[in-house]
Amino acid sequence: MKVKRVKKRGYLFQFDDLLKDFGCITNVYVVVGKKHVFICDTYLGKEPMEKIINYLNEIIKGKEVIVFNSHSDWDHIWGNCYFTEKILSHELCLDNIIKKGNYELKKYSPLASGKVSIKLPNITFKERLTFQDEEVCFFYSPGHTKDSASLYDISDNVLFVGDNIEYPIPLIYYNNLKKYKKTLEKYALLKPDIFVLSHGNPDKGKLMESNLEYVKDLINDKIEKYEEGIYKDIHKNNLDVLKNKSGS
Numbered sequence: 001m002k003v004k005r006v007k008k009r010g011y012l013f014q015f016d017d018l019l020k021d022f023g024c025i026t027n028v029y030v031v032v033g034k035k036h037v038f039i040c041d042t043y044l045g046k047e048p049m050e051k052i053i054n055y056l057n058e059i060i061k062g063k064e065v066i067v068f069n070s071h072s073d074w075d076h077i078w079g080n081c082y083f084t085e086k087i088l089s090h091e092l093c094l095d096n097i098i099k100k101g102n103y104e105l106k107k108y109s110p111l112a113s114g115k116v117s118i119k120l121p122n123i124t125f126k127e128r129l130t131f132q133d134e135e136v137c138f139f140y141s142p143g144h145t146k147d148s149a150s151l152y153d154i155s156d157n158v159l160f161v162g163d164n165i166e167y168p169i170p171l172i173y174y175n176n177l178k179k180y181k182k183t184l185e186k187y188a189l190l191k192p193d194i195f196v197l198s199h200g201n202p203d204k205g206k207l208m209e210s211n212l213e214y215v216k217d218l219i220n221d222k223i224e225k226y227e228e229g230i231y232k233d234i235h236k237n238n239l240d241v242l243k244n245k246s247g248s
């Protein structure tokens, strides 16, 4: 586990267990507020969550823990079972975990960190959920998946985007590109100093711009440049999903 500080109150915990099979590092992002601690995504199980809580021990003493799932994919939710506290997500994320949580747990079980059971979010929102005193806002941001949401830390001007921004282009599992474009344009309007991604290092905006360009290029069918090199495999996956009208 690698720890990076982000601005005044962000802690980025980076793990590399999925590097071998999936070629990516995976992050858990924590915002330490005045009275609350916001834990964004819970990775592969109880063990990494315990390490994070132990690391933050003194810093979070007496503060209420709020867990957030950016979307329903297995690599973001398996550590939910470590917590007895509030777990927030978009309402579609809850629906999807109910639908596919146990199936994915079975499918990828060798990757679990310790014993995992599917624990559902217990507070959901539709458009946004704001913690005014903490200057923290969770909001719906469909893109990578239909059930994706983001956290905006207004005080630090940092945006946690889950899997909506990725290097070199995002993996798409939702076939509404116009909604994805809208989400990335909304991100751009917020002008965060730092974008925190679930897979990869924090970005100052360049990656967001190139991801937006990719989504626009897909919409306009300008896709030649993505048919080779570093883009090829992800782009091919995306075209397959976009062909399938039922992508969720």
Ligand SMILES: [Zn+2]
Binding pocket: 073, 075, 076, 163, 198, 199
């Ligand atoms: Zn992911």
